[in-house]
Amino acid sequence: EPLVFSGVQPTGNLHLGNYLGAIRRWVALQETSKCIYCVVDQHAITPPISVWGGPAELQRNTREVTAAFLASGINARTNIVFNQSRVHQHAELAWVFNCVARMGWLNRMTQFKDKAGKDRENASVGLFAYPTLMAADILVYRATHVPVGEDQKQHLELTRDIAQKFNTDFSDRIADLGLGVDTPSGEEIISSYFPLTEPVIGGPAARVMSLRDGTKKMSKSDPSHLSRINLTDDVDTISKKIRKAKTDSEPLPSEIEGLKDRPEADNLVGIYAALVDSDRATVIRDFGGHQFSTFKPALADLAVEKLAPIAAEMRRLSADPGYIDAVLKDGGERASVLAEKTMRDVRDIVGFLQN
Ligand code: ATP
Ligand code: MG
Secondary structure, eight states: OOEEEEEEOOOSOOBHHHIIIIIHHHHHHTTTSEEEEEEOHHHHTSSOHHHHOOHHHHHHHHHHHHHHHHHTTOOTTTSEEEEGGGOTHHHHHHHHHHHHSOHHHHHTOHHHHHHHTTOGGGSOHHHHHHHHHHHHHHHTTTOSEEEOOGGGHHHHHHHHHHHHHHHHHTHHHHHHTTOOEEEEETTEEEEESSOOOEEEOOSTTTTOBOSSOTTSBOOTTOSOGGGOOBTTOOHHHHHHHHHTOOOOSSOOOSSGGGGTTOHHHHHHHHHHHHHTTOOHHHHHHHHTTOOHHHHHHHHHHHHHHHHHHHHHHHHHHHTOHHHHHHHHHHHHHHHHHHHHHHHHHHHHHHTOOOO
16 A cells, blocks of 8 residues: 655755645645655754754744645645654664665765765764665655655665665564565565655656756755745745846747756746646747746746745744644654554564563
């Protein structure tokens, strides 16, 4: 049975990339699958405290991301919405995975290299171990599908590698306990406990780029406010950021192939396509040959039309933090039941004595 898991960090500056690349696609998946959507607050504290902002900021951002989930149309009754730290089994499983994953695997992670920057000696151990906690977030529910933006592809491959190594290392024990499913692994058949999770990546906004630099992903942590559209931006701010978005001086191409090697144009067309739930080819059919002076105002109007209702609903929800907290508490209780079921199995599989 498919089970969907995904998360967003409460690090502030929730942006159009988070919405189009992740949250909006979660809304569609809840029609067909059981879904668990998490505000990953333990991931949020991996950068320096001056960056994540401290306790008051973390609490504010956790509520804001939850409000964004709900305002975007995620149903917290039929699904599970909660903040990660409430369910201590994530961290518990992450420790086991720290002992399954190899240093070499984590050394290859580009997100760590990007976020640690030049001063790697001074990065937190948590930032380095981020992907093993992410694997635990997913596998503590034995989730089968994870809808994310393209930047998370490498972490999901690592999640599969961890699941595979755990299954192989403990195959005999998993079989003895009757907890496994027979699966082919190379030449042999092993008894697997964890599924090999599928990433769900795609659509025109799998990688929304910075509005200031078409070669960099739109990110919460970019110091330039003009680089991203935030979900909480007002109408004037959205219009201004799109008007000031970097472009080349050519009109839009009349064929989609013409977007190649024009990262800024490609990005704006991709954003438009995602906002109307269409594809780049359709947008080029309508706007091919037009100047940015025509396309940008159309894009700004569209972005405002789609985002303003979400921002309004976020403001409405944020006026009642008690309600948000109750949603997270209820979701956390339901998530804990599922996570503890997995952890009981994992403790038995590994050989940790328990009652
Ligand atoms: P940070 O820079 O702090 O890592 P972030 O913008 O990457 O912030 P996350 O909370 O790490 O936000 O990611 C939440 C989800 O949004 C993930 O599924 C991620 O793949 C997706 N996402 C992030 N940035 C983009 C983007 N530019 N385009 C599409 N999806 C994105
Ligand atoms: Mg990120």
